Amino acid sequence: MYKKTLIFFLLFISANPYYANAQFIKSYGLKTGFHFSNHIWNYSDSFLDNYYNMPPKSRFLFELGVFGEFFSHKYLSFVSEFNIFPKGAGFEYNKKDANGNTIGKGKVIAQVNYFSFAEKLKARYGNKNGSLYCFTGLTLELIFLRSDDADLKKVYEKFKSPVIAAVFGIGLEYKRFLIESQYDLDITNSISSEKGSIKNYIFSFRIGFKFGKLKNMY
Numbered sequence: 550m551y552k553k554t555l556i557f558f559l560l561f562i563s564a565n566p567y568y569a570n571a572q573f574i575k576s577y578g579l580k581t582g583f584h585f586s587n588h589i590w591n592y593s594d595s596f597l598d599n600y601y602n603m604p605p606k607s608r609f610l611f612e613l614g615v616f617g618e619f620f621s622h623k624y625l626s627f628v629s630e631f632n633i634f635p636k637g638a639g640f641e642y643n644k645k646d647a648n649g650n651t652i653g654k655g656k657v658i659a660q661v662n663y664f665s666f667a668e669k670l671k672a673r674y675g676n677k678n679g680s681l682y683c684f685t686g687l688t689l690e691l692i693f694l695r696s697d698d699a700d701l702k703k704v705y706e707k708f709k710s711p712v713i714a715a716v717f718g719i720g721l722e723y724k725r726f727l728i729e730s731q732y733d734l735d736i737t738n739s740i741s742s743e744k745g746s747i748k749n750y751i752f753s754f755r756i757g758f759k760f761g762k763l764k765n766m767y
Contacts, residue, residue, distance in 0.1 A: 575626065577617040578725075582755030584733075586610050586636045586660075592745035594704060597640070601657075601700075605638035608658060612753065614665070624674065628684065630667040635660040636749040637696065659696035661708050661739075661749075665689070667716060679723040688714045688733065704747075708739040712749070727757040 587607040597603070614632030637660025644653045669686030692710035696702060713736045720729030735748040 575618045575620070576759045577615070578757055578759040579613075579615055580630070580632075580727075580729075580755045580757040581611070581613045582753055583609060583611050584634070584751040584753035586638065586749065586751045588638050588739075589735075589746075589748040589750060590638075592704070592740060592747050594744065597700070597704065601640045601642050605640050606656075608637050608639050608660065610635045610637065610660070610751075612755075616757070618671070624672055626671045626673070628667075628669040628671050628686075630665070630669070632665040632667065633662070634665060634751075635662045636751060637661060640701065657698055657700060659698050659701040659705060661692055661696065661705060662694040663690040663712075664693055665691075669716065673722070675722070679721070681719075681721055682729075683717075683719045685715070685717050687736075688716055690714060704740070707742075708747075709737070709741075712739060713737045714749075718753075725759040727755075727759070729755050729757070731755070 585607045588605055590604045612632055612634035614630050614634075616628055616630040619627045619629070637658065640657045640659065642655050642657070643651045644655045646652050665688050667686055667688040669684045671682055671684040673680040673682035675681060690710070690712045692708060695708065696705040698705075714733050715736055716731055716733050718729055718731035720727055731753040733749075733751045733753065735750065738746045738748055740747040
């Protein structure tokens, strides 16, 4: 029930004509960057448990998105974002020779690609040239492509969509440029069954640029 309520809330905010009306858009632009992605893996699979060294390792991945900032208050604003990014992990295994002796390590990478719709509350302190800020919010994440590795496909094809995640971050703005870091943690499980559960989390580092005429926000 709580998942449906969160989805309704995010869609309502995104579709609300108050936010959609251009006169309330104070800035808009692009963000891009990279993140470290991994799973909270509390899932038991006999093949994966025997063949791969658990838990999985973090992966270095890229992301791209657009954003709009709304509501002209000196210290607060709302930010809506649409992002395309992958989440995933790396799975290590022991390479063996014909006699069964370990000769090194191998690695299989896996990921799930998402469309993400985020609504954030942003608090800032500064002036018209620059500011420090922090933010928190929720994201609605929809899968559009899954891992096709033969060993991992049977697990990754069970990942649920949509997923709700919480985000927290800090950043720095200077005129039209910004840099920020963000922590993204799933609230809902990607998998939840009698075998256990899997959640995703990522640490992001982004740079951004604001387009168009900036409104007076201070």
